[in-house]
Amino acid sequence: MxxxxxxxxxxxxxxxxxxxxxxxxxxxxxxxxxPARRAWRRSLHLRVVTLTLVTSSLLVGGFGWFIADRSTQILLDRAEDEVQAQMEGKVRYAYQQLSVHRQVRDQELPATIIATVDRLADGDSTESGGAIVSLRADTIPEIKPDSSITVETEPLITREMVREVAESEQVAQQIRTLEVAGTRTKYLVYGSPVPTSFGHVELYYLVPLTTEDRAANQIRTTVLVTGLALVILLGIVAWLVTRMVVTPVRVAARTAQRLSAGLLDQRMRVDGEDDLALLAASFNQMAANLQRQIVRLEEMSRLQRRFTSDVSHELRTPLTTVRMAADLIFSEREEFDPAVARSAELLQAELDRFESLLTDLLEISRFDAGFAALDAEHSDLVPIVERVAERLAGLAERVGVSIELRLPETPVIAEVDPRRIERVLRNLVGNAVEHGEGRPVEVTLATDEAAVAVTVRDHGVGLKPGEERLVFNRFWRADPSRARQTGGTGLGLSISVEDARLHGGWLEAWGEPGGGAQFRLTVPVRTGDRLVAAPLPLIPRDRAVDAVPPAIAAAPAAADEITDEPAETAEVVR
Structure with missing residues (x-):
């Protein structure tokens, strides 16, 4: 501002x-x-104890203040009742003594006033700890005021009180503080008019509240100490109780973390038969069931991978024999009848497809077994992209699709496995040509200091919402009828994902119905580097503004490693 x-x-x-x-x-x-805010967010124990201390402090403080206030008020009320009772007796006595004088000029009146004050104060000095009796007549100048103790009473008997007693002829009281002999003392001051034959005289009785103050201070100190002890005790109890509850929860959290890390033999210790013990027993039962299920699934997966690998290898031998016979028949098909020649061509095509399927299955089995190795070398990706486009030019021409290359004029050097990169691009461009619906397929290559990206864009039927997550699944097809002009195996994109992961890169998909699809391959320039962003956007620029970003299927090394341009912040990584 x-x-x-x-x-x-x-x-x-x-x-x-x-x-x-x-x-x-x-x-x-x-x-x-x-640090304090971080500890507050992360520690349930700290929050519970702190809230318990704060709440108990407020409750105990409020209750203690109420007790101290009520106790002080009770002491003050009792003192007022006592002083009021004594005051009534003193007023009667003063009236009896002063009523014998008919006029102010009576020579015996001053002596009577002094004797009356001494008599009224007799015993109070010891019993009340310094009580003061003052007899004065502010409306009668001839009468000089007299007090039982020689002390300045002006701070105690204020002008407002004098007016109320002398002029209004009413009983008044107030509490004032006076410093006597270097000590501040609180006084309860009572004033009452005394009717006489020559006019009204004011009698003031000043009683120190030292005993009551001392008792009130003792009560407050006792309440304060008791409250502090109670709050500390409640804090200790809250700490112990919370520790009893939080400790098993922490143990369960650590055990769950170990389980999620793959240590399936971790269990919680069961002590007693309470709710926490039931929680630990249920957790252990759940962990045991999970372990059994995971072991069973791993065994089934291992058997499946072994079966796939064994079948693929075993089929190689009969396939080779059939291939030799089919090649011989295919080479002599011109001498056969047209129907037999057509059968030879179909046999040859299906054998090619079957051999491609076996090759893909063997590659998948190597990925599953963890035997796939990266043969990385510094390669120029521009010739690789051009070679892929050249090899698929015949297919593109047959389906009426043109392949448009957008390549940099300078070489794009990266540390990659050329064979695997070419296989990924061949799968992506082949799928784009197949689904291109007669429209051009755009292949774009770009690089920066850390990454190289290739996007393959088609303008065909596109992908329905949710299919971006399924295109990389094995044997998944967007067309339920599985009608393909090229007769793919359904494993190409799955193998491509594994090839991208082997490079430490990403393979992502975007699509919308009727708007086509775009696939992006991103690999680091240097093997082992961590990808942070891609040089090319995943969502095409012609769709980035008006299209709602769908869920994105991808294959990064970790989901939290994906960072891209602002237009892609809504991508969901697979």
Whole structure:
């Protein structure tokens, strides 16, 4: 917020300095409080104990204040009742003594006043710990005030109280504080008019509340100490109880983390027969069931992989024999009848497809067994892309699709396995040509300092919502009838995903119904580098504005490694 322009320049400079210092202070405070905030977020134990201490402190403090206040009020009420009872007796006595004088000029009146004050104060000095009796007549100048103790009573008997007693002729009381002999003492002051034959005289009785103050302070101290002890005790109890509950939860969390890390033999210790013990027993039962299921699934997967590998290898031998016979028949097909010649051509095509399927199955089995190796070398990707387009030019011509290459003029060197990269691009471009619906297929290559990306874009039927996650599944096809002009095996994209992962890269898909599809292959320039972003966007630029980004199927090394342009922040990684 800027300072108003109408303020003088020095004021605006001062405001800017104040705002700057304020921001620096806020940042410094946040930095200093970061460990505490982090501990507060992560520790359930700390939150429960802290909230218990705060709540108990408020409750105990409120209750203690109420007890102390009520106790003080009770002590004060009792003192007021006692002083009021004594005051009534003193007023009657003063009335009896002063009523014998008919006029102010009576020479015996001063002596009577002094004797009355001494008699009224007799015993109070010891019993009440310094009570003061004062007899005065503010409306009668001839009568001089007299007090039982020589002390300045003006701070105790205020003008407001004098007016209420002398002029209004009413009984008044108040509590005032006076410093006597270097000690501040609180007094309960009572004033009452005394009717006489010559007019009204005011009698003031000042009783120190030292005993009551001492008792109230003792009560407050006792309540404070008891409250602190109670709060500390509640904190200790909350800490122990929370520890009893949180510790098994922490053990369960650590055990679950170990289970998720693959340590399937981890179990919780079961102590007792309470709810926590039941939780531990249920957790252990769940872990045992999961372990059995995972072991069974791993065994089934191992047997499946072994079966696939064994079948693929065993079929190689009869396939070779059949291939030799089929090649002989195919080479002599022109001498056969047209029907037999056509059968020879179909046999040859199906054998090619069957051999391709066996090759893909063997490759998949190597990936599953973890035997796939990367033969990386510094290669130029421009010739690889051109070679793939050249080899698929015949297929593209047959289906009426043109392949448009958008390649840099300079070489694009990266540390890759050329055979695997070419296989990935051949699968992507082949699928794009197959689904191109007679429209051009665009192949774009770009690079930066860390990554190389290739996008293959078609303008065919596209992908329905959710199919972006399925295109990389084995044997999955968007066309349920499996009608293909090329007769693919359904394993090409699955193998391509594994090839991308082997490079430490990504293979991602985007598509929309009627808008075509785009696949993006991203690999690091240097083997072993971690990918952060891709040089090319996954969503085509002509669709990035008006298209809602669908879920994206991908194959990165880790889902949290994908970072891309702002248009792709909604991508979901597979």
């Amino acid at each position: 800027h300072a108003p322009a109408w303020l003088p320049m020095p004021v605006r400079r001062t405001l800017r300095v104040v705002r700057r210092q304020w921001r620096i202070g806020v940042r410094h405070g946040r930095r200093l409080s970061a």
